[in-house]
Amino acid sequence: MSQEQYKWNELLWKPIVRPPRHRYNLKDLGNETFKVQDTITRRTDFEIHNNRNQKLQCSLFEPLRMQEKPHPCMIYLHGNSSSRIESFTIIEYLIPANISVCGIDLSGSGLSEGEYISLGFHESKDVICLYDYLRENKGYLTSIGLWGRSMGSVTAILAANNNYEFKVLVCDSPFSNLTLLCKELAKTNYKIPNCCFNCFWCCVKSKIHQEVKFNIDELNIVQIIQVLPQDVQILFLSAQQDDLIRESHPKLLMKLFPGENKELLSFEGTHNSRRPAKILEESVRFVCKAFGQKAWTEVQITNTTKYSQTQLSKQIPLLRGDRKSVQPYIEKCDY
Numbered sequence: 001m002s003q004e005q006y007k008w009n010e011l012l013w014k015p016i017v018r019p020p021r022h023r024y025n026l027k028d029l030g031n032e033t034f035k036v037q038d039t040i041t042r043r044t045d046f047e048i049h050n051n052r053n054q055k056l057q058c059s060l061f062e063p064l065r066m067q068e069k070p071h072p073c074m075i076y077l078h079g080n081s082s083s084r085i086e087s088f089t090i091i092e093y094l095i096p097a098n099i100s101v102c103g104i105d106l107s108g109s110g111l112s113e114g115e116y117i118s119l120g121f122h123e124s125k126d127v128i129c130l131y132d133y134l135r136e137n138k139g140y141l142t143s144i145g146l147w148g149r150s151m152g153s154v155t156a157i158l159a160a161n162n163n164y165e166f167k168v169l170v171c172d173s174p175f176s177n178l179t180l181l182c183k184e185l186a187k188t189n190y191k192i193p194n195c196c197f198n199c200f201w202c203c204v205k206s207k208i209h210q211e212v213k214f215n216i217d218e219l220n221i222v223q224i225i226q227v228l229p230q231d232v233q234i235l236f237l238s239a240q241q242d243d244l245i246r247e248s249h250p251k252l253l254m255k256l257f258p259g260e261n262k263e264l265l266s267f268e269g270t271h272n273s274r275r276p277a278k279i280l281e282e283s284v285r286f287v288c289k290a291f292g293q294k295a296w297t298e299v300q301i302t303n304t305t306k307y308s309q310t311q312l313s314k315q316i317p318l319l320r321g322d323r324k325s326v327q328p329y330i331e332k333c334d335y
Contacts, residue, residue, distance in 0.1 A: 004018055004019065004020055004021070012200060012203065012204050012207075013203075013204045013207040013208055013211075016119070016182070016204070016208065017108075017116040017117055017118065017119075017208055017211070017212050018108075018115070018116050018117070019080050019081045019117070020081050021081070021108075021109065021110070022081060022082055022083040022085070022109065022110055023110070023111070024083060024085060024110070024111070026045070028085060029043065029045075029059060029084075029085065030043075031043075032044075032045075033064075036091065036092055036095045036096060037096045038096075039063050039064075039065070039095050039096050040063070040064040040065070041061055041062065041063055041064065041091075041095050042061070042062055042064050042067065043059050043060070043061050044059065044060045044062070045057070045058070045059050046058050046059075046060070046133075048129055048130060048133045049129070050107055050122075050125060050126045050129045051125050051128075051129060052107070052114075052122070052125075054107050054112065054113040054114050055112060055113045056104060056105060056106070056107060056112040056113070056126055056129070056130070057084070057104070057105045057110060057111045057112050058084065058102060058103065058104045058105070058130060058133075059084055059087070059102070059103045059104075060073075060100060060101075060102045060134075060138070061087070061091055061095060061100060061101045061102070061103070062100040063095050063096075063098055063100065065098075066098050066100070068140055069140060070140050070141075070142045071098050071099065071100065071140070071141065071142060072099050072100070072141065072142050072143040072144070072145065072168075072291040072293070073099065073100040073101070073102055073134065073138075073141045073143075073144050073145070074090070074094055074099055074100070074101055074102070074144075074145045074146065074147045074168075074170075074287065075101075075102045075103075075104065075127060075130060075131070075144060075145070075146050075147070076090060076101055076102065076103050076104075076147050076148070076152070077104070077106065077123070077127065077146060077147065077148035077149070077151075077152030077153070077155045077156055078103075078105075078106065078109065078110075078148075078149065078151075078152050079149050079150035079151050079152055079272075080109075080117055080119065080150065080151040081109075082109065082110075083105050083109055083110030083111070084103030084104055084105050084110060085103070085110075086103075086149070087101055087102075087103030089275065089280075090147060090280065090283075090284075093280050093281065093283075093284045094284060094287070097284055097287075097288055097293055098293065099284075099287065099288070099291065099293065100141065102130065102134065104126065104127075104130055106123040106126050106152075106155070107122055107123060107126050108122075116211065116212045117151070118212055118214045119151050119154065119178055119219055120151055120154035120155040120157075120158050120219060121158070121214040121218060121219060122212075122213075122214060123151070123152075123155040123158075124155050124158035124159040124161075124162060125162070126155075127146065127155060127156075127159040127163075128159060128162055128163050131144060131159075131163060131165065131166075142291075143167065143168065143291055144165070144166065145166060145167065145168030145169065145170075145287065145290070145291070146159060146160065146166055146168070146169050146170070147169075147170040147172075147283075147287075148169075148170070148171060148172065148174075149172040149173060150172065150173050150174075150245065150271070152172075153170075153171035153172050153173060153174035154171075154174045154175060154219070154221055156169050156170075156171055156174075157169065157171060157174060157221055157224060157225060157228070157253075158221075158224065160228055160229075160232055161224050161227065161228055164229050166232070167231060167232055167233060167290070168232075168233050168287060168290040168291060169232060169233070169234045169235070170234075170235045170237065170283055170286070170287065171234060171235070171236050171237065171250065171253070172236075172237040172275070173237065173238065173239060173242060173244075173245045173249075173250065173271060174221060174236070174245070174249060174250055174253060175221065175245050175249050176221050176222045176248075176249040176250075176252045176253055177219070177220050177221060177222055178216055178219040178220075179201065179216060179217065179219075179220075181245065181249070182197075182201070183197050183201075184246065185244070188243070204216075205217070221253060222252065222253070222256060225253045225256050225257045226256050226257070226258060228257060228258075228259065229259070230258050230259040230260070231259065231261075232257075232259055232261075233259070233261035233262070233286075233290045234254075234257055234259065234261070234262045234263075235262070235263050235264075235265065235283055235286045235287075236250040236251075236253060236254045236262070236263070236264045236265070237250070237264075237265050237267070237275070237279065237283065238250040238251065238264060238265070238266045238267070239266075239267060239268075239269040239270055239271060239273060240266055240267065240268055240269065241268065241269060241270045241273075242269075242270055242271040243270065243271070244270075244271040244272075245271060247266065250264065251264065261290070263286060265279055265282055265283070267279045
């Protein structure tokens with residue numbers, strides 16, 4: 001994790017759009033071919049350009065038995081201090097269900113180009129570019145959904161609002177309004193009263209608009225969720241001890257989404273804690289049902305991924321049964 005150094009005149013605005021950046025090597029993604037349970041999986045790395053002509057690094061993980069055959073795919077969208085490596089947290093659950101996973105380093109994150117992040121604003125356009133690439137080059141993918149955590153879950157909602165082809169969303173800990181979130185954090189963590197917050201927040205918004213080219217006021221997900229197509233199916237995930245994005249945020253979005261196919265799963269944990277296996281299993285049940293995949297009982301996912309003995313010591317350490325090696329990339333204070 002690359003720790004950022006801020007000048008005194010950057011402390012109010014820059015940590016929002018330039019949090020610590022996760023830098024890693026390609027070898028951290030493991031071997032290109034590996035086993036998840038009894039499913040041989042192949043990783044294909046590729047590069048795309050977004051609408052701002054920035055290079056974005058991506059990886060498509062496919063069950064080998066389904067390559068070139070019709071099957072769905074979930075694009076995984078990481079948090080603000082993370083990268084596509086975070087997609088390994090769901091690969092062990094989705095791949096055995098014959099659902100491919102596509103990870104992406106969103107602009108300003110990981111190995112992709114970009115100086116700043118935008119908490120979903122520019123990232124949602126990255127997702128549209130990735131969708132277009134998959135449709136053009138992986139035509140056998142029948143449906144493409146979005147699974148996001150924290151910033152990534154907001155990115156998913158924004159992308160679904162811009163591209164009505166996204167019909168299946170898993171939104172883990174989305175914020176409902178960025179200004180509201182920052183006001184809550186300022187009051188809770190720094191004891192800043194609302195009157196003082198409003199004074200400096202205008203300066204923060206202006207500086208971010210100048211440097212990062214987006215308006216914070218447009219990240220009002222409360223408004224956007226109400227105009228999403230009603231045939232979108234959304235699963236919200238919420239950690240009960242989350243002191244960064246409180247449970248009230250996903251609960252409000254759940255309430256305001258007008259579609260009928262929506263669920264909220266609440267679990268013991270914090271914003272960055274490891275998601276319980278039961279919650280991930282329930283999430284994949286939701287995705288399988290939305291995609292019209294096999295019943296979950298036919299997939300038989302277990303809490304611990306099984307691997308061939310020849311691969312166990314050297315192969316993709318991020319997918320070992322305890323998944324401890326992936327956790328350092330997640331256990332950061334992000335949103």
